[in-house]
Amino acid sequence: MGRRSGILEFAVLGLLRESPMHGYELRKRLNTSLGVFRAFSYGSLYPCLKTLVQRGWLTEEPGTPPEDSPSAPLAGRRARIVYRLTAEGKEHFEELLSQTGPDTWEDEHFGVRFAFFGQTSRDVRMRVLEGRRSRLEERLARMRASLARTRERLDDYTLELQRHGMESVEREVRWLNELIESERAGRDRRRGETPSDPSGEDTAK
Amino acid sequence: MGRRSGILEFAVLGLLRESPMHGYELRKRLNTSLGVFRAFSYGSLYPCLKTLVQRGWLTEEPGTPPEDSPSAPLAGRRARIVYRLTAEGKEHFEELLSQTGPDTWEDEHFGVRFAFFGQTSRDVRMRVLEGRRSRLEERLARMRASLARTRERLDDYTLELQRHGMESVEREVRWLNELIESERAGRDRRRGETPSDPSGEDTAK
DNA sequence: GTTAGCATGTAAGGAGTTACATGATTTT
DNA sequence: AAAATCATGTAACTCCTTACATGCTAAC
Known part of the structure; x- marks a missing residue:
């Protein structure tokens, strides 16, 4: 039962860093952006979200996610819970990102780590x-x-x-x-980076 | 804790079909012949062996494995337990071998299945x-x-x-x-098979 | 009117791993 | 005398899955 997740936790924090989302959508992203490798189930995702909230890394908000079509009535679909990364959550993720331990190059971990190279x-x-x-x-x-x-x-x-x-x-x-x-050769594949960027250290700050 | 193993169980039965072995040696074979993919630990191997014995698919024998040098005194190394496949175990493995369900082509399972194609x-x-x-x-x-x-x-x-x-x-x-x-094209890569073998069904009998 | 998709959750379980305990034997 | 390899085993834990429960909406 989902205490301290590891790879799933990392992926969730990383995806939520880009933008807030509700669980269902998160799972889909997990299976496209990253999930070329791994398909996580709701049975692990939702408990994981709960524990991340408990640790203060996420907040739960009722409601309207970014691209909600304005025409869609507020009534309707079951109330979604939108998760948003807190400042501590961001800090924690940044710390995870900076780690380079042996588990980092384990088969499954490596793929997920690589998927977030854009923020590394x-x-x-x-x-x-x-x-x-x-x-x-x-x-x-x-x-x-x-x-x-x-x-x-x-x-x-x-x-x-x-x-x-x-x-x-x-x-x-x-x-x-x-x-x-x-x-x-100094090429940087992150969004909006110029190849001639002189500094080697500039992870989102 | 290792009840009904799945892939490990299959691999153990398959290796023991070829010849009796003790646990330690089995684990090494698991990491060379098959284990290009997976390295199993003793913590899962030994409990697995126990349950296979309980189900009557293996017998435990004290003692002298195949290539024991005769000069080595019976005293000495810790008493090894040699596992041997029983008739029921053989039958069970043959049944597993004949299965072609969806799990068979799951990533990890496929590799191990393929490793035993010589008996399929x-x-x-x-x-x-x-x-x-x-x-x-x-x-x-x-x-x-x-x-x-x-x-x-x-x-x-x-x-x-x-x-x-x-x-x-x-x-x-x-x-x-x-x-x-x-x-x-009718090529058969199993040991001792001639390419012109007319029958399609002759798994070890 | 029933299937498919949206949406959230829980309880039980599977298939392993790590860390530990124990001890003899050969090699360095 | 220390380190590596041989050899067997257990308890606790990890991390995720399956199966279930619930209920709404859109499309066929």
Whole structure:
């Protein structure tokens, strides 16, 4: 039952940073903007929202979300609860964003972290990308080693599976290399950034 | 706490089908032969083994595993418990192997299923591969649709993430196409199978 | 008039992990 | 004498899912 969420919590805070939303809409965004990877259910989303409110990171407001068509009568759809990020919530999210620990480059976390690179400072982006890369390179080394040891004993299907697995990992490493190269070259892919931005630290302040 | 395992249960039965083993060794195999995908911990493995014994699918034997060097004194290492698949266990695993339900083409399950294709009959292999493919194609369609709708609102990082995600999925679809083609052409990658095998159904009996 | 979508929630459960406890044996 | 590897196990916890309950509106 949803105490202290982790990845879901992070994603919710990040989405609400962009604009206030009600739960139902949040879930949809979770499955498009981010949720290429993960589809969260209401059973985890709503309890998560509750605990975030309890910790003072969100406020609940009854009502009218941003793009509510004015013609729509106030009566009608079930009353929606719009969640808005508080100042503390924003601060907390910013702190989460600045973290570069090992869990950051875990498979599922990495995708969500990357999805919020638009709000992440350049040096943190670099550390996350490089961490992810070295994690994958370790994995690759282990795979190669174990393949060398057991190659003869394996049937063609297992072999094919491992080959395909390794190729996928290699591909992701190449992708990361390009991204890291691009970051190093000073290109900034965030909205409204000019490539010639001299400072490396300017996360929304 | 590890009641009815799911994927771990399946993998354990499958590995023990090949030869009896003790827990520690099983875990290593789980992380090489299969575990390219998943690393299981002892905290889930041992409880799982216990419940499989309780259901009569495994027996516990004290002692000497296959390649025990005869010189090693019986005293010494902590007494190992060797697990062996029973007849019922074998039967149960065969039934699991023959299943082709939707969970079969879930991300994690698919990898493990594929790893045991060497013990799977051709028509089941086909259904699993085709199921996986159509699942990925659905995913691709959803991704394309949502991308078309939201393209303008997304920053470059999110866009890049989605692009890379889609490319990965497309790549896997191509891989599956080749495998399916290869299966259709009658090639059988299992150990000791001749390409000209006329029957489509001969899973270990 | 029934299906589909909108909207919020709860209780129970699944499938694992982490951290811990224990102890012998080989390698450095 | 310390560290690594072998070996088995338990308790607590995490993080999320499924199934259910509820009820309204729009479209078919």
